[in-house]
Amino acid sequence: xxxxxLSSAEESVKSQQEEQMCQASIQEPSETxxxxxxxxxxxxxxxxxxxxxxxxxxxxxxxxxxxxxxxVKEVLTDNNLGQRxxxxxxxxLTQGSVSDLLARPKPWHKLSLKGREPFVRMQLWLKxxxxxxxxxxxxxxxxxxxxxxxxxxxxxxxxxxxxLSGSDLTQSASPQNLSQQHQQQQQQQQQQxxxxxxxxxxxxxxxxxxxxxxxxxxxxxxxxxxxEELASQLNLxxxxxxxxxxxxxxxxxxxxxxxxxxxxxGEGGSPSARPGKSGGEGDNSxxxxxxxxxxxxxxxxxxxxxGLLESPNLSHRDEEGEAEFPSASGTSRPRxxxxxxxxxxxxxxxTAPATATATPxxxxxxxxxxxxxxxxxxxxxxxxxxxxxxxEPHEWEF
DNA sequence: TTGGAGTCAATAGG
DNA sequence: CCTATTGACTCCAA
Numbered sequence: 001x002x003x004x005x006l007s008s009a010e011e012s013v014k015s016q017q018e019e020q021m022c023q024a025s026i027q028e029p030s031e032t033x034x035x036x037x038x039x040x041x042x043x044x045x046x047x048x049x050x051x052x053x054x055x056x057x058x059x060x061x062x063x064x065x066x067x068x069x070x071x072v073k074e075v076l077t078d079n080n081l082g083q084r085x086x087x088x089x090x091x092x093l094t095q096g097s098v099s100d101l102l103a104r105p106k107p108w109h110k111l112s113l114k115g116r117e118p119f120v121r122m123q124l125w126l127k128x129x130x131x132x133x134x135x136x137x138x139x140x141x142x143x144x145x146x147x148x149x150x151x152x153x154x155x156x157x158x159x160x161x162x163x164l165s166g167s168d169l170t171q172s173a174s175p176q177n178l179s180q181q182h183q184q185q186q187q188q189q190q191q192q193x194x195x196x197x198x199x200x201x202x203x204x205x206x207x208x209x210x211x212x213x214x215x216x217x218x219x220x221x222x223x224x225x226x227x228e229e230l231a232s233q234l235n236l237x238x239x240x241x242x243x244x245x246x247x248x249x250x251x252x253x254x255x256x257x258x259x260x261x262x263x264x265x266g267e268g269g270s271p272s273a274r275p276g277k278s279g280g281e282g283d284n285s286x287x288x289x290x291x292x293x294x295x296x297x298x299x300x301x302x303x304x305x306x307g308l309l310e311s312p313n314l315s316h317r318d319e320e321g322e323a324e325f326p327s328a329s330g331t332s333r334p335r336x337x338x339x340x341x342x343x344x345x346x347x348x349x350x351t352a353p354a355t356a357t358a359t360p361x362x363x364x365x366x367x368x369x370x371x372x373x374x375x376x377x378x379x380x381x382x383x384x385x386x387x388x389x390x391x392e393p394h395e396w397e398f
Numbered sequence: 399t400t401g402g403a404g405t406c407a408a409t410a411g412g
Numbered sequence: 413c414c415t416a417t418t419g420a421c422t423c424c425a426a
Contacts, residue, residue: 082413082414082415083414083415084413084414084415093404093405093406094405094406094407095407095414095415095416096405096406096407096408096415096416096417096418097404097405097406097407098415099414099415099416099417100404100405100416100417100418101404103415103416106403111403112402112403112404112424114403114404114423115403115404118404198408200408201407201408201409201418201419201420202418202419202420203408203409203410203418203419204418204419221400221401239419239420240419240420243418243419243420243421244418244419245401246400246401246402246419246420247418247419247420249401249402250401250402250403250404251418253402382401
């Protein structure tokens with residue numbers, strides 16, 4: 001693998017190794033690209049030069065993920081193409097993943113090889129305008145197939161999908177040669193014998209998320225013990241709490257990256273004035289949505305669960321007149337000393353929250369930034385602790 | 399094992 | 413239909 005041929009960009013030639021694939025038009029501008037309505041194919045990369053997509057990713061120069069997603073979004077909306085079709089036929093990803101990717105692209109240097117793949121595919125796709133046409137054709141064909149289907153089978157027989165009988169159905173697992181590792185075919189509710197028991201998706205109530213966020217601010221990396229406590233206090237499964245922390249950390253981190261990109265975008269010589277308003281992304285963070293009255297939530301009551309988790313403070317936000325950064329240049333950073341405002345959470349004082357210093361939550365913009373910075377710092381602290389072979393930070397004196 | 403990166407897929411809103 | 417959100421899961425590296 002240590003080969004890093006500095007070969008120039010790309011020199012498309014050769015053919016490809018992909019066989020199937022409807023639109024195998026690699027050669028000339030023949031817009032044949034005929035495909036059966038039933039040729040989903042998760043990811044037979046869009047035709048192009050010789051090497052496998054992985055190789056291309058490996059030697060791809062740094063790409064501007066933000067610019068790429070911006071362009072893709074533009075092209076898709078301009079042509080009325082949806083994320084689902086684009087994702088499934090061009091990127092080999094599902095709609096939700098595409099949405100996420102387009103909305104919050106991570107900077108190139110923070111992406112793993114795998115994570116870069118979708119961006120390389122997007123760029124390749126953007127290179128040839130004819131690709132848009134192909135997608136549009138595909139869309140038309142899909143609609144046609146859909147019409148036919150619903151016409152032939154009006155309200156009747158939907159055969160149970162449990163046995164996944166043949167029948168059309170889109171997105172079937174492409175047979176033969178489904179590319180290597182491919183997607184994870186997770187979610188195997190195989191242990192069923194009886195009528196499927198699809199476990200309902202867990203949906204955390206706002207109060208539960210609130211409590212978890214509060215816990216996160218105190219301890220981004222809770223110990224198993226803490227997790228157990230949280231789980232029992234919130235009446236959630238331990239795994240749910242663990243997952244929540246994994247996801248939350250990951251998503252907070254991702255927001256940090258976003259800022260990084262936006263910040264970088266505002267530099268350089270070209271003073272291209274962005275029409276958009278200041279980059280102060282709104283982050284509710286403060287969310288004054290206290291559990292309010294309805295403390296319970298969803299069936300299966302489960303009362304009590306009071307606990308220290310309750311936010312003793314009543315954070316309000318003071319959104320009265322605050323000067324909108326009168327500073328001219330847009331590159332001005334909103335705030336200065338962030339350090340002092342990190343860790344706005346007392347933690348320790350378990351009892352007697354009486355006077356409580358109440359989590360400061362003044363300006364929403366500040367709090368957002370602060371939270372992210374804190375997340376980053378907490379991450380570092382956590383690593384140091386690990387490295388030092390210690391557990392339970394307990395108290396931190398600064 | 400733990401945590402991070404990527405995703406999937408259900409589902410809430412439009 | 414379409415898109416955004418998000419709990420859960422797979423894979424991998426430390």
